[in-house]
Amino acid sequence: MTASTDALDLASEEFSLLAGEPAPPTGKQVAVVGAGMAGMACAIRLALLGNSVVLYEARSRERMDETVTDSASERALFERLVARGRIRCEYGRKLGVDIELADLHLWHDAIFIGVGLASGRVLALSGSDPAGLVDAGRRVAAVYALDDLLALPVPQRAIVIGASRGAVGMAARLKQLGAHDVTLALRHALAPDGREEEVARACFVRVRGWVAPLEVLRDERGAVASVRFEQTRLLGDCMVDTGGFTEIAAHAVFKAVGRAGGTERDPLVRQQSREGDRIEVDGCFRTALPGIYAGGDCVAARLDGVQARRHGLQAAQAIHADLQA
Ligand SMILES: Cc1cc2nc3c(=O)[nH]c(=O)nc-3n(C[C@H](O)[C@H](O)[C@H](O)COP(=O)(O)OP(=O)(O)OC[C@H]3O[C@@H](n4cnc5c(N)ncnc54)[C@H](O)[C@@H]3O)c2cc1C
Known part of the structure; x- marks a missing residue:
C-alpha cells in the first residue's frame, strides 16, 4: 500500500481532528524538524493518528512563545498532546548544527523537515559535487x-x-x-x-x-x-x-548524511547543499531519501501560512500511511 492524499477532504478532517482524541499508539516515532506552520500541523496530525512525535526546533522555548503563528485552538490541542506525552519538544536544537539527519534516521521511523526558508544550509556544503x-x-x-x-x-x-x-x-x-x-x-x-x-x-x-x-x-x-x-x-x-x-x-x-549512493544520485543532499534551493518532494511530500519527508516553504516558493499548514497535514497523512504499509 502506498500513501495517497488525493481523496482527503482536509478542511473537514482538520476540523474533526481539532476536537478529536488521539488514536491508540502505533508504536512509531516520527521526528518533525521545525515548529513553524508546516511542522506544527504535521506534528499535531501525526500525534492524533497515534504516532509518537519528537519536535526539533532551532529556536529556544522562550523565543517560540514570542511568536504566535497558529490559532488558539491549535495551540491548545498542541499543549494537550504535549501534556499527554504524544509530542515531545526539543527546543534550541538546530538540524545541521546540533543534530544531523543521520542521527535522526537512527532514532526515528520517519522524519519530516519543515525548516521554512532556512533549508539552504541544513546539510552545510555549498559547493557543487565534484568527483571525490x-x-x-x-x-x-x-x-x-x-x-x-x-x-x-x-x-x-x-x-x-x-x-x-x-x-x-x-x-x-x-x-x-x-x-x-x-x-x-x-x-x-x-x-x-x-x-x-x-x-x-x-x-x-x-x-x-x-x-x-x-x-x-x-x-x-x-x-x-x-x-x-x-x-x-x-x-x-x-x-x-x-x-x-x-x-x-x-x-x-x-x-x-542521507543514504548510500553518490551525491549525484541523491537530490536531497544536492538540493539542500545549495543556498536558497528547495528540497524536491513528490506528491506525498517524500524526498528522494527513504523515510524523509519535507513540506512548507522549504519545498515551494511563495506559500502562505494556510498552504504551508496544509503541506504539514498532508505530509503527516502520507507518513502515517507509509509507516502502516
Ligand atoms: C515577511 C513574510 C511575511 C509573511 N506574511 C504572511 C501573512 O501575512 N500571511 C500568511 O498566511 N503568510 C505569510 N507569510 C508566509 C508564511 O509565513 C510562510 O508561508 C509559512 O510560515 C511557512 O511555514 P513553514 O512551516 O514552511 O516555515 P516557518 O513558519 O518559517 O517555520 C520554520 C521553522 O523551522 C525552524 N527552523 C529553521 N531552521 C531549522 C533547523 N535547521 N533546525 C530546526 N528548526 C529549524 C524555524 O525556527 C521555524 O520555527 C509571510 C512570509 C514572510 C517571509
Missing part, C-alpha cells in the same frame, strides 16, 4: 555495511564531515582500510570522554572541531583537492561563525 565527494551513506551503512567504501579506491587523504556515530565510524573505517590521513570535521567539539572520541583516538583519526564546511575546492582536473571551512565558536548558547577560515587538503570528502 561521496555521501557517507545511511546511518548504519556508514559504519557496518561497507559496500560504498569497498567499491572505491581508498583515498590517501579523506575528510569526513559530521559528528554522528556514523561519521566517526566511517572515519575509523577509512583509516582501517588504509587511508593515510583522515580528518573528522565537525562544527563543535566531540565530548572529550565520550565513545566517539575514544573510537577516533584509537583509530588515529584526526578530529578537527569548530569548523563548518563552506566549499569543496578542486584541482585543474576537477578532482577534490581540499575543503574550505569557516571557523565556529560558541557565543552563549549559540554557535556562530568567527569570520576565520581554514583549508584542509583531501582527495575525498565524505558526508555522513
Whole structure:
C-alpha cells in the first residue's frame, strides 16, 4: 500500500481532528524538524493518528512563545498532546548544527523537515559535487555495511564531515582500510570522554572541531583537492561563525548524511547543499531519501501560512500511511 492524499477532504478532517482524541499508539516515532506552520500541523496530525512525535526546533522555548503563528485552538490541542506525552519538544536544537539527519534516521521511523526558508544550509556544503565527494551513506551503512567504501579506491587523504556515530565510524573505517590521513570535521567539539572520541583516538583519526564546511575546492582536473571551512565558536548558547577560515587538503570528502549512493544520485543532499534551493518532494511530500519527508516553504516558493499548514497535514497523512504499509 502506498500513501495517497488525493481523496482527503482536509478542511473537514482538520476540523474533526481539532476536537478529536488521539488514536491508540502505533508504536512509531516520527521526528518533525521545525515548529513553524508546516511542522506544527504535521506534528499535531501525526500525534492524533497515534504516532509518537519528537519536535526539533532551532529556536529556544522562550523565543517560540514570542511568536504566535497558529490559532488558539491549535495551540491548545498542541499543549494537550504535549501534556499527554504524544509530542515531545526539543527546543534550541538546530538540524545541521546540533543534530544531523543521520542521527535522526537512527532514532526515528520517519522524519519530516519543515525548516521554512532556512533549508539552504541544513546539510552545510555549498559547493557543487565534484568527483571525490561521496555521501557517507545511511546511518548504519556508514559504519557496518561497507559496500560504498569497498567499491572505491581508498583515498590517501579523506575528510569526513559530521559528528554522528556514523561519521566517526566511517572515519575509523577509512583509516582501517588504509587511508593515510583522515580528518573528522565537525562544527563543535566531540565530548572529550565520550565513545566517539575514544573510537577516533584509537583509530588515529584526526578530529578537527569548530569548523563548518563552506566549499569543496578542486584541482585543474576537477578532482577534490581540499575543503574550505569557516571557523565556529560558541557565543552563549549559540554557535556562530568567527569570520576565520581554514583549508584542509583531501582527495575525498565524505558526508555522513542521507543514504548510500553518490551525491549525484541523491537530490536531497544536492538540493539542500545549495543556498536558497528547495528540497524536491513528490506528491506525498517524500524526498528522494527513504523515510524523509519535507513540506512548507522549504519545498515551494511563495506559500502562505494556510498552504504551508496544509503541506504539514498532508505530509503527516502520507507518513502515517507509509509507516502502516
Ligand atoms: C515577511 C513574510 C511575511 C509573511 N506574511 C504572511 C501573512 O501575512 N500571511 C500568511 O498566511 N503568510 C505569510 N507569510 C508566509 C508564511 O509565513 C510562510 O508561508 C509559512 O510560515 C511557512 O511555514 P513553514 O512551516 O514552511 O516555515 P516557518 O513558519 O518559517 O517555520 C520554520 C521553522 O523551522 C525552524 N527552523 C529553521 N531552521 C531549522 C533547523 N535547521 N533546525 C530546526 N528548526 C529549524 C524555524 O525556527 C521555524 O520555527 C509571510 C512570509 C514572510 C517571509
